[in-house]
Structure formats: C-alpha cells, structure tokens
Amino acid sequence: MKCAPFDYVRAASVDEVIRTLVGANGEGKILAGGQSLVPVLALRMARPSVLVDINRIPGLGTVTRDGSDVQVGTLTRHSVLAEQIHHPLLAEAARWIGHTAIRSRGTAGGSIAHADPSAELPVVAVGTGATVTMAGPGGTRSLPAGELFVSALTTSLAEDEMITSVRFPVPSRWGFAEFARRHGDFALVIAVVAEIEDSVRIALGGVGAIPVRAAAAEQVLANGGTAREAAAAASNEISPTADLHGSAPFRRAMAAEMVRRALAQAGVN
Amino acid sequence: MDVTFSVNGERVRVDVEPRHTLADVLREQCGLTGTHLGCEHGVCGACTVLVDGQPARACLMFGVQADGSSVVTVEGLAGDDELHPLQEAFVVHHGLQCGFCTPGMLISAMHLLDTDPEPTREKIREQMSGNICRCTGYIGIVDAIAAAADVMRSGDTGVSDRVSARAQETPSHIEEPKRSPPPGG
Numbered sequence: 001m002k003c004a005p006f007d008y009v010r011a012a013s014v015d016e017v018i019r020t021l022v023g024a025n026g027e028g029k030i031l032a033g034g035q036s037l038v039p040v041l042a043l044r045m046a047r048p049s050v051l052v053d054i055n056r057i058p059g060l061g062t063v064t065r066d067g068s069d070v071q072v073g074t075l076t077r078h079s080v081l082a083e084q085i086h087h088p089l090l091a092e093a094a095r096w097i098g099h100t101a102i103r104s105r106g107t108a109g110g111s112i113a114h115a116d117p118s119a120e121l122p123v124v125a126v127g128t129g130a131t132v133t134m135a136g137p138g139g140t141r142s143l144p145a146g147e148l149f150v151s152a153l154t155t156s157l158a159e160d161e162m163i164t165s166v167r168f169p170v171p172s173r174w175g176f177a178e179f180a181r182r183h184g185d186f187a188l189v190i191a192v193v194a195e196i197e198d199s200v201r202i203a204l205g206g207v208g209a210i211p212v213r214a215a216a217a218e219q220v221l222a223n224g225g226t227a228r229e230a231a232a233a234a235s236n237e238i239s240p241t242a243d244l245h246g247s248a249p250f251r252r253a254m255a256a257e258m259v260r261r262a263l264a265q266a267g268v269n
Numbered sequence: 270m271d272v273t274f275s276v277n278g279e280r281v282r283v284d285v286e287p288r289h290t291l292a293d294v295l296r297e298q299c300g301l302t303g304t305h306l307g308c309e310h311g312v313c314g315a316c317t318v319l320v321d322g323q324p325a326r327a328c329l330m331f332g333v334q335a336d337g338s339s340v341v342t343v344e345g346l347a348g349d350d351e352l353h354p355l356q357e358a359f360v361v362h363h364g365l366q367c368g369f370c371t372p373g374m375l376i377s378a379m380h381l382l383d384t385d386p387e388p389t390r391e392k393i394r395e396q397m398s399g400n401i402c403r404c405t406g407y408i409g410i411v412d413a414i415a416a417a418a419d420v421m422r423s424g425d426t427g428v429s430d431r432v433s434a435r436a437q438e439t440p441s442h443i444e445e446p447k448r449s450p451p452p453g454g
Contacts, residue, residue, distance in 0.1 A: 001309060005286075008331070010336075031334075035329055039310035039311050042309055053333075099314070099398055100324055100399060101326050102399065105329065183398045
C-alpha cells in the first residue's frame with residue numbers, strides 16, 4: 001500500500017523540528033531512518049499530516065566517548081553503532097538489528113523513540129541505565145531510559161519533543177544474548193547484562209510491553225548466588241504473554257537461557 | 270517538490286509527490302522498472318538499491334529524501350555489452366527462477382562483495398538474509414555469489430568464461446553421484 005498524503009518538511013535545525021511539531025498540533029511525526037515509521041505509514045496504521053525529516057540536520061550522527069559514558073547522537077545509524085569501538089555492548093546489540101539495508105538507514109534515536117518491546121537498543125538503554133536527552137518548546141530535558149518507556153510503542157516523549165542524544169554508561173563487563181526465529185527477525189527474548197560501578201544489571205526485552213530490569217535476578221547475584229540461580233529467578237519474575245511465536249512458558253524458558261548466556265559472556269558464573 | 274539526484278551516474282530532475290517512495294519515483298518517473306516492489310513495507314528486500322553507496326530499501330525512503338544523493342539500481346550493474354560478473358553467475362548457477370527478487374539480490378550481493386571480497390558461505394547467507402526468494406531455496410543464490418566473488422577477485426577479463434567454468438564444477442551442496450561399476454565386468 002501507499003502512504004496517505006502528508007506535508008513534507010526538511011528541517012535544517014532542531015529548533016525548526018520543534019517549531020514544525022508545535023505548529024502541527026499533534027499531527028506531526030519525525031522522520032529519522034524511516035525503517036519503522038514508513039511501514040506504519042504504508043500500512044496506514046498512522047496518518048500524520050506533517051512529516052519532519054531530520055536526516056539533513058548536521059551534527060546529530062556522532063558517537064563520542066565522554067568519561068565513563070558514550071554519547072550517541074540521535075541520527076547515528078545502526079551500521080555506525082555496529083562499527084564503533086567506544087561501546088562494545090552497543091556494537092554487539094546493533095549487529096542484531098534487522099538486516100544490512102535496515103542498519104544502514106535506521107537510527108539510534110528512532111529505535112528508542114519507537115519503543116518496540118522486541119527492539120535491541122531500548123533493552124541496552126535500560127540495561128546500562130542510559131540517559132535520554134530531548135529537545136522541546138521549553139528547552140531540553142533528560143530522563144533515565146527506564147522512565148521513558150511507558151508501554152509498547154509508547155514513550156513519555158511529548159508530541160512536540162525530539163530525542164537529540166542518548167548517553168550510555170560503558171559497562172566494565174557485559175553480555176548480550178538474543179533468541180529470534182530467523183536472523184534479523186524481531187527478537188522473542190533479549191537479555192542484556194551490564195556491570196556498572198561494580199553492580200551487575202540485567203535487562204530483558206520481548207517479555208513484556210517495555211524492557212524490564214530483572215531485579216530479583218540482580219539481587220540473587222548481589223547476594224552471592226550463581227548465574228544459574230539468577231537465570232531461574234529472572235524467568236520467575238517476568239510475566240510474558242503468549243503470541244503466535246511462542247507460549248508464555250516457552251518465553252520464560254528462553255528468558256532463563258538468554259540470561260544464562262549473557263551472564264556467561266560477561267564472565268559472571 | 271523538485272528533486273535532483275543521480276541514478277546510475279546520470280543526473281535526473283523530477284517533480285515528486287512527498288508520499289511517493291524512492292522505489293515509486295525510480296519506477297514511475299525515471300522509467301527504471303528493474304527495482305521491484307514486493308511487500309512495500311521493508312520485509313522482502315526486492316526494492317533494495319544503493320543510496321550513496323549504502324544498501325537501502327527503496328520502499329522505506331521517500332523520493333524527496335534522495336535529493337542530492339547518488340543512487341545505483343540494478344540497471345547500473347551491466348556494462349554496455351557485458352553483464353556484471355554477479356549477473357553472469359546468477360544465470361549460470363540458477364540463482365533465479367521467476368526473477369522477481371533478483372534485482373534486490375544483486376544489489377545486496379554487490380554491496381557484500383564490495384565490503385568483503387572473500388565472504389564465507391556462512392557470511393553470504395547472513396548478509397543476504399534480508400532478501401526473500403520464494404523460488405530457489407537460496408542454494409543457487411549462495412553458489413552464484415561465491416562464484417562471482419572468485420571471478421571478481423581474479424580480475425575483470427574473460428568473466429563469462431570463468432563463471433561458466435565454475436558452473437561445470439559440482440556445487441558444494443550436491444554430492445558427486447556414486448557411479449556403479451559397469452555391469453557384467
């Protein structure tokens with residue numbers, strides 16, 4: 001199918017994006033990589049009257065190391081994220097996103113704003129305790145990733161706000177494990193392990209409407225438990241729902257196994 | 270909106286409707302119908318083209334976004350009177366049946382060989398996983414890309430002969446049939 005008609009604005013600055021979104025009165029949408037938005041438009045699941053293309057705004061696509069964090073510009077393509085050397089966990093996660101032609105266009109900020117419960121970057125954001133910075137009519141604000149995701153495909157971003165960058169702490173040890181039916185498919189379960197300031201954080205994707213921390217599993221490790229005990233705790237603390245691709249018990253079992261693998265990769269036994 | 274970009278080295282200037290995808294613009298306004306539209310929502314890979322050297326789904330980009338870019342479609346592969354080694358290899362190794370997915374396959378394969386001239390079969394399968402083929406079962410496609418990689422590494426002369434020579438070899442996935450001794454001694 002073809003998209004419904006819309007007005008196209010090629011923004012030259014973040015200010016212009018915000019002005020255009022404000023003027024669109026909730027009918028505006030930001031076009032970044034387009035790898036999730038354009039299918040939504042083509043299937044007419046959304047019909048925004050204005051699309052604001054941010055692809056030509058300079059300076060939004062860089063990845064820079066800043067102390068113990070890595071700052072990822074909102075327009076950073078997944079292919080760039082996969083190749084950068086500052087944040088190995090992000091690089092590994094980016095390699096799991098879609099296919100080559102998707103990774104060359106799709107963006108970090110777009111993936112996080114889209115908030116698909118099975119997408120890789122939101123889980124890394126929650127797992128590492130990333131901070132999301134967004135611009136709006138009242139200036140910029142920052143939010144922990146854990147407070148950004150509200151439910152499936154829904155964030156606390158206002159209609160006239162735009163993510164400008166995401167700050168990911170660099171873990172001292174990390175693991176990433178994903179189970180999908182085919183390479184490049186959306187994940188059934190994603191597990192991210194990140195050791196930040198001597199504590200091991202575990203986040204899961206695909207097991208609920210938003211990425212979740214496996215707090216009970218983290219507690220098991222903090223109390224000196226084994227990786228296997230932590231994996232069992234993780235599978236017990238989640239409430240996955242069944243769908244076409246897997247029953248709830250199957251997802252629970254996969255969550256335990258992905259946590260076990262991610263912990264093993266991180267060197268946590 | 271007025272948009273100017275280059276397609277296969279030629280400058281084009283077209284007036285596009287913003288909602289028209291790059292694939293629509295290429296097919297309907299540039300007359301380049303080699304780029305095929307299958308699913309039109311980024312799943313099948315048939316519309317894959319190169320935009321500024323990077324593979325992109327032409328159904329997930331609007332034509333207006335190509336302004337100032339350089340686009341390569343399947344029509345840009347062949348020379349004046351010789352097919353691209355990949356095209357030769359697809360013919361020889363049965364990398365296509367109905368041909369619908371082939372333009373996207375060729376563009377993805379070309380980008381793969383540009384970035385990795387000596388890919389393993391495993392790497393070929395992984396890199397081509399974004400392109401769906403409903404006819405071949407993929408074996409012929411992987412064979413063709415592996416053969417083209419060999420030919421392209423060894424230079425550009427006598428391309429057709431070498432691709433054909435490779436076709437005489439037994440493909441790696443088929444075992445040589447065991448010949449029973451002639452009856453009666």
